[in-house]
Amino acid sequence: MKAGFPVLLTLVLSSGAAALAYGTEGFHAVTSEGARALAVERTPRPVPDVALTDQDGRAFSLGDYRGGAVLVDFIYTRCPTICTANGGDFERVLARLERRQARGRIDLVSISFDPQNDDREALKRYGNRFGAQAPRWRIAAPVDGRGLAALLKTFGVVVIPDGFGGFVHNAAVYAVDAHGRLVRILDPDATEQIMAAAEQAATP
Amino acid sequence: MTMEVTAGRVALNARAAVLAYLAVSGIVLLLMMLLGLTMRLAQAQWIDVEPDFFYVVMTMHGAGMVGIAGLSGAAVMWHFVRRHVPVSTAVFLVNLVFFLIGAVLILGAGFIGGFGAGWTFLFPLPAHSGELWSANAAAAYLVGLMIIGVGFLLLHLDIARGILSVYGGLGAALGVKQAFGLAPEKGGPPPAVAASTMVLIVNILGIALGAAVLVVSLVNLYVPSFTFNALAAKNMIYFFGHVFINATIYMAVIAVYEILPVYTHRPWKANRAFYFAWVLSTAMVLTVYTHHLLMDFAMPAWALVAGQIISWLSGLPVLLVTAFGTLANVYRSGLRWNLAAALVFVGVAGWAIGVIPAIADGTIAVNSVMHNTQWVPGHFHTYLLLGMVAMMLGFTAYLTRPQPRYGLGWIGFWLYVGGGTLFVLAFLLAGSESVPRRYAVHVASWLPYDRVGSVGAALAVTGVLILIARFFAGVRTAAQAEDPA
């Protein structure tokens, strides 16, 4: 054993531990989902003002919601699995919002990442399935591909083909606060946490 | 001259290391027996123990006993196998150090952290404590086991390395050619080598799978979204657990092969049947664990049927060659009984008798009504307390002062054998009356068994206390002495 050994060992151990700590957000996350949720919580990121159209054909953008909170999820209307579940999750949130009395607006937006197939009709049908009505709950699609790409990038949504003509995507509920910043990424079926995060985001 | 001195020093260290193993094993054995006595007294309603604490005690008793069975078995195996192959004393001592570190973590997990999920840490129980223990307590237990596993793995790999350096392959060291008549019996490996090889094969595989399931359990503890197939985990845990505890008797039995011939003045003959038995048992020990899962309806039926059949057969080959070998070795040998010979003889008897209830319980039809009764602790206490522990105590007597014709040692011997028998009979009888195992609180009609069992346990603890005290009294001289030959 030479004098160099402890030096080399320390170097390897410290850089290895540092790399793993970096790769897991300080040993808190091993998946990109978990890491993203943590990163957003630590440093909220501004949401781009992308042009969207809703189920009634009205143009709007996420910037219009400033001053109140908006909960966002990403869907495609042909989706037979998680989007349906997501719809149900938002339906539950909607029911809670209707009974809500506190100050500060909270609205819902479901954004389709499949604008080719999701025309106004399709968006409308999806909305009717869950009792979504603008402006409380808009079902929307981006006007152009650049806007869609910008949204997916900011929100960290990854869409891959499922091998059967549909898509697989990470399902989450995204809370955007009164300053137009993405502040929390939440588990779609954790209604209580979603409500709590929305209340917090709604207070300017 | 220098060479001799060095060799002498090394030999002394090795002997001291074996004695250190036995000293640790002896102390832990006594403490764990006291925990066992506590459980029996609590069930007998002679003392008050909170049920939560009962399960802590049960977990510690199980982990501790399995631990020292492994530790003292390893001491027997290492002591005798190093007469034939080169092994490292440093690695042997590293295992002891790892064992002590792991033991501290496990005891902390239990007595400070309140961990009481049973020594088998069945997935995902450690993560679902119902607020009785924290994730950190469960982790301390799992990490403690893992550290002990690392030590044992290193020791086994080192012995395997030594065996390979002499015999070239594990097959040759097991005597596969001799078993199938492809080579003359005479040139076969000595019994200690064949037995050690079997233990190495099964234990390295067992520890490896055990380590894997420990990692999975730890991940699940801190990242609950990472789950694991619970049935696969149970298979892995029982593969590891069964192999490890089963291997302890196969390590300890080396003491029989090596100690009896010293006093009977007849060598232990390793014949074709002997090698064949060890080869057969190697394969069966690896496949027999499914008899722990006979009540898991989700298991494939073929695995359970195989488990049932192999359970009937698994222990038998080595047991039969050992039991017949023992009788043949002793019969008309003019053996003058001393403690060492008597204890290893009792060990073979306890092992043979202890297997019988296991064969009954290995039958699916019996298992479905008997497995959760005290029949099963009855089986494994016969097998371990009167089998494995007897061989280990015989080994301690062999290394210290085996010769007394009369005296305290024999009182200890009879207290241990008599008390132990009473204690296991209470379990077996209660089991046949369907008294459940692992119940902290017993109803009135079960109390007679519990009380008889408590008396037996108290006597056995006293006996073992005397035998261990005797070992400690002789340990200094033993460190300087040489093995009786």
Added chain:
Amino acid sequence: MNGRPGTIRSLLALGLLALLWPSPLRHLLERDMAVHMIVQLPLLACGGFLLGSALRAHEPRWLAEADWLGLPGLLLVIFTTSFWMLPRMLDAALADPAIDGVKFLSVASFAGLPLALSWRRMPALGRAFLWANFIPKLGAIGGLYLAAPIRLCAYYRLDQQAAAGWTLIAVAVALAMAWFVIAFVGVPMSQAPAQSCRAGNEAA
């Protein structure tokens, strides 16, 4: 360790690494989770290993001395491979070609290369210990992938994840069986273990 085998090995290594360089074959090797983990990463390490074994003769003396029993080097291998097997890093390598480039360089130079240099310095007992830990952990990771109800990587489908799990288990079983058979039958290593045993004692 003379010139020619060294040259051939360097050429082989460089050829392999050039082939794997993250442009042409990248998508082929990363499209599937199992291939990404069990073909691409090991091949990268293999390239580094060949390079390392070719450069062995030129290893600086101080490094050979400081790398006592190969411990620092093999720790570096473990850290590097663990880092790139984090589900999050598999995702990141897919999402960003720059990160894929970092992966390429670091797996070759911090996993493959030190393996070639340090493995021979590790005594036989240590090597056996590493094998005995590596094989079951590989299987355990496979089991975790199989049982995970969520997608660990945003870029891979659940069925790809399960396939990766099965593949890892199959590799672990195959390695264990190979290891067992070798030890049982005994390859012509009747002298080899004794030698490395002696080397180990000397090193200690």
